[in-house]
Amino acid sequence: MTRSIRDRRRRHRLLRLIGGVALAAALIAVIWIDLATGLWQQAVVLSGVAAGLITFALTAFVVDRVVARSQHHRWLPVTRLALTDILHALADPERSELSRDRIVPRSFAAPAGLEPAEAAAFLQAVADEREAITAALGRWAGFLAASADVTDLMDHVAELARLLDEVRDRALEAERGAAVIGADALAESIDDYNARIRATIDEARSLLALG
Numbered sequence: 001m002t003r004s005i006r007d008r009r010r011r012h013r014l015l016r017l018i019g020g021v022a023l024a025a026a027l028i029a030v031i032w033i034d035l036a037t038g039l040w041q042q043a044v045v046l047s048g049v050a051a052g053l054i055t056f057a058l059t060a061f062v063v064d065r066v067v068a069r070s071q072h073h074r075w076l077p078v079t080r081l082a083l084t085d086i087l088h089a090l091a092d093p094e095r096s097e098l099s100r101d102r103i104v105p106r107s108f109a110a111p112a113g114l115e116p117a118e119a120a121a122f123l124q125a126v127a128d129e130r131e132a133i134t135a136a137l138g139r140w141a142g143f144l145a146a147s148a149d150v151t152d153l154m155d156h157v158a159e160l161a162r163l164l165d166e167v168r169d170r171a172l173e174a175e176r177g178a179a180v181i182g183a184d185a186l187a188e189s190i191d192d193y194n195a196r197i198r199a200t201i202d203e204a205r206s207l208l209a210l211g
Helices: 002-037 044-074 076-090 116-147 151-175 179-210
Strands: none
Touching: 002 044, 076 116, 076 151, 076 179, 116 151, 151 179
8 A cells, every 4th residue: 555655646746747847848938939939929819828828837836736735744743643533533442552553443244143133233333433434534624635635545534434334224135134135245345344444544554654
């Protein structure tokens, strides 16, 4: 996961470099045309369009990125707090020790049966899990969206809530008597959730390590 984040950042840097080179080439072309031909004095509308495009490109590729980078460094301690809080929500509270970097993901096992009492306990556990995850995301979503480049992580946490909804729905279907098909579908949804939460924890830890 750490490697994938680094690869993604490397691709972003390459794209920014290409954009910067293209912007510099456009600026040189505009200046050369002005000095060599005087075209912009003759085509007022066209010169306005060119000036607008150059201004937009400078804002998008330079000004906005400088401001975003400054904001990111300014709020880095709070970003780390937010990521740590999300990790707490994803970790099993009884088996994890975050201060020692021991993080055991929350997980579910397919229930042995779905009698009324067992089904009620399982559904309550799913509801509690979803509430813990969405509460942590809700606390920090606005801040992270505005000040940190962790959009992928936020999407993955939101995906966990969707998978928990799927687990709940399939548990209800199995409880109603869909028999083997329902039980198999429930076990598949639980496996998907357990795999996703492990991957999300790895990504959050990688973001913390990368700063």
